[in-house]
Amino acid sequence: YLNTEEFSTLLIKLGFPLRTVGEQRDLVHELETAKQTVVERGIEPDEDGKVSFWVILQLLRGLRRKTDTQTMRKIVQATAECNLKPSEVAEFQELFMQWCRHDCVDVSHQGHDHHGHLLAKISLLSLLSSSLKLKVEARERSLLTAKIADLTENRNSNGAIDFADFLRIMRWMLDTNFCNINKLVSSAG
Numbered sequence: 001y002l003n004t005e006e007f008s009t010l011l012i013k014l015g016f017p018l019r020t021v022g023e024q025r026d027l028v029h030e031l032e033t034a035k036q037t038v039v040e041r042g043i044e045p046d047e048d049g050k051v052s053f054w055v056i057l058q059l060l061r062g063l064r065r066k067t068d069t070q071t072m073r074k075i076v077q078a079t080a081e082c083n084l085k086p087s088e089v090a091e092f093q094e095l096f097m098q099w100c101r102h103d104c105v106d107v108s109h110q111g112h113d114h115h116g117h118l119l120a121k122i123s124l125l126s127l128l129s130s131s132l133k134l135k136v137e138a139r140e141r142s143l144l145t146a147k148i149a150d151l152t153e154n155r156n157s158n159g160a161i162d163f164a165d166f167l168r169i170m171r172w173m174l175d176t177n178f179c180n181i182n183k184l185v186s187s188a189g
Contacts, residue, residue, distance in 0.1 A: 001050035010056070016063060030066075034059035071162075078164035082171035089167065096166050099127050124148070124161060124169070134179040147172055 002010065008018065017023050035046065038054045046052050079089050125141060128134045136144070151165045161169065173181050 001047055001052055002056070003050050007051045007056070014060075030062055031055070031059055034062055037062075071164075074162070074164040075167070078167040082167050084167065084171070092167055092170055093163065096163055099124075099131065124166075128179070132181070132184060134181060134184065136179055140179050144169075144178070 011027070012018060016027065018027060031051075034055050035058075037058050038044075038052070043054050044052065046055060075089075084092075125136060125144065128144075129136050147169060148161060148165075151168055152161065172178070174185070
């Protein structure tokens with residue numbers, strides 16, 4: 001069993017935000033749902049203000065399921081907005097994950113994107129230059145930085161890019177022929 005303080009500390013360390021009243025209210029609702037599920041399975045949920053292992057486990061499962069659903073919804077929406085074929089999404093996913101093996105921040109507990117990764121804005125710029133051999137000059141760097149800021153301004157992501165945003169950025173780059181990327185793509189394909 002964990003007391004309330006220990007339980008809150010655990011959630012914060014696992015990356016679940018408790019900054020706003022709304023986030024705290026949502027968590028209390030999820031906690032009550034987890035307790036109810038545990039009781040329905042014939043297990044005692046807690047003891048005098050303490051939270052049991054089974055309730056914590058059920059809560060984490062529920063939170064993960066919720067974030068996975070939100071993530072998939074974002075990816076499906078980005079795929080539709082960008083008018084991408086499943087094969088193109090798969091190629092972009094492979095590229096994104098390849099870059100993430102080197103330069104991503106793992107935030108899988110926060111459910112920010114496909115497989116829990118965020119690509120830092122600065123990493124995207126350097127990876128475009130090194131991996132794709134794009135010549136990113138100051139003007140293009142400024143355009144890309146502005147596009148990233150536009151995509152991420154409504155989130156507390158410090159400009160980090162999730163997979164859905166990555167799809168949107170790649171679509172924008174292709175549509176605007178960013179740094180002559182279409183010539184590179186056509187010669188590679």
